Amino acid sequence: MASNEEILAGLAEIVNEETGLAPESVEMDKSFTDDLDIDSISMMTIVVNAEEKFGVRIPDEEVKNLKTVGDAVNFIAGAQS
C-alpha cells in the first residue's frame, strides 16, 4: 500500500520516462492535457505502466475521467485499498 506522496512520485517517474518532463513538474493540480501537454496515446502508455507499477487495474472507461494528476493519484490509491 503506497501513500499518496509515494504514488505521486511513482507517477512522476512514469511521466518522465514517457515524455521527458521533469518529475517535479508533475504536481497534483496539473492537467495531463492542458498543463503537461500529454496526448491521448501517451496517456494510455502512462496508464498501463501505472497499472504495472501499482498493481491496479485502470479500465479504459475510467481513463477519460483522469483529468489531473490528482485524479490519477486518488484513483490509484482507491484501487489499492
Added chain:
Amino acid sequence: MSTPAIKQATLREHTRIHGLGIYRPSVVVTNDDVCQWIDSSDEWIRQRTGIVTRHRAPRDVSVVDMAEAAAREALADAGVEPSQLGAVLVSTVTHPLATPSAAAQVADRLGATPAPAYDISAACAGYCYGIAQADALVHAGSADYVLVVGVEKLSDFIDNGDRTISFILGDGAGAVVIGPSESAGIGPSVWGSDGSKHEAIRMSHSLLDIRDYSLAAAAGGNAPAEAAEARAALWPTMRQDGQTVFRWAVWEMAKVAQQALDAAGITSDDLVAFVPHQANIRIIDEMVKQLKLPEHVQVARDIVDAGNTSAASIPLAMHRLLKEQPSLKGGLALQIGFGAGLVFGAQVVVLP
C-alpha cells in the same frame, strides 16, 4: 456390411510464400488536404500517427480492380499460372456488396475459374487470416496454390469530418501466392478474436439504418432534398475508440506476436524483419519496445506514405521493405494483423 474405405487428401509437410504483388492507387492525399476537413495540422497528424500521406483510389477504381492488379503481379512473381490456383481468398471489409463476393470476380478475371473463391471479413487482421487459411488448405492437400489478397477501398467508408480514424485511412491492395515447399516457410498461425470489444472499431451505421430512415421519410412525406441529406449522413463510415484500441494493439498484441515466435520455435534474434499491420506509428514503435526487438530487425514503416490500409497494409509494407532491402529475401519476418472485431492473427514467414 462394413463401410467402404474412402480416400482422403494427401497431407503436405511444408508451405511458403511463392510470390508477392501490390497495387498502390494514384491519388495522394496530404495532411494539408486533410486539414481542410478537420481542424488539425500537418505536425499534429505526424506526431500522433506518423502519417505524411495516404493513397486513395479514384472513383472508377474498385476493390476488385485493385485486387486483380495486385494478384496479377503476385502470380507473375511466383511463376504460377492462374489455372494452378486451388483457391482465391480476398480479405476485405470495403467491397461494397455483401454478396456476391469480390473473390469470385477476381478469380474469374484472372482466369482461375472454377477455383473456390470467397471473401474474408477480418478487417486489419484479414491478410493474416488469409495466410492462416491458405497455409492450412495447402497443408491439408485441399489446394496446390492459393491466392491471398488483402484489399481495401476505405475511402468509400470514411467521413472526412471524423477525427477518430478517417484521416489515417488509405486504399490499396497486396497479394501473395501460397504453395507447397521443400522446407518450412510459414510458421504456425496464432489467431483469434475478442467480440466483447466489437464497438472499439466499427461502422457508424448499418445499412438497415438507411433503409429504415428511407421508409420513414417516405411515409412522413419529408421534403426530398432534406430526406436525401439526412439519409446520406447515415452512410456507414469508420469510427474507433483510439485509447482502447491503442492499449489492446500494443500490450495484448505484443503477447500474440511473442506467441507466434514461440510457435515457430525461434526468438526475435532470428528475425530479419518485423512487418506489423500499419495502424499507427506510435503503435508500431511501442510494440517494438514491448517485444524488445534487436536492432538488426528491420521494422516496416510503410504507414508514413501509405496510411492505414487495413487488410492491405502488411503485404504493401512487406513489398516496400523488400524493394528497399532485397537482401532481406529468404530471411524470417514476423507479421501481425489486428483490428475491428476485434480480431488478430500472426505468423513467422520466410520472405519471398
